[in-house]
Amino acid sequence: MLTESPSWLIFAPMIDPRQMPSPDAPAEALAAVVALRRYADALERKAVNAAVKQGWSWSDIAQALGVSKQAAHKRLAGSVTDEDS
DSSP: OOOOOOGGGGGGGGOOGGGSOOTTOHHHHHHHHHHHHHHHHHHHHHHHHHHHHTTOOHHHHHHHHTSOHHHHHHHHGGGOOSSOO
């Protein structure tokens, strides 16, 4: 179930330092941080939902996220649905 592949590297081309908000424009930079967090949270919920559907245990999910089983379950159990996403 768990792999060590660096699949997150697919996002590397999306991160163009020339297009990142300047730290001299804090409102724009902070808005970008908020948008990235929302995107990451949505991706995490969908990935956890898929993992549960594929039979992953909360221990597997926690290990993949780098948190304790209890922390993963407490934070994410409510995001698991019966719907196909």
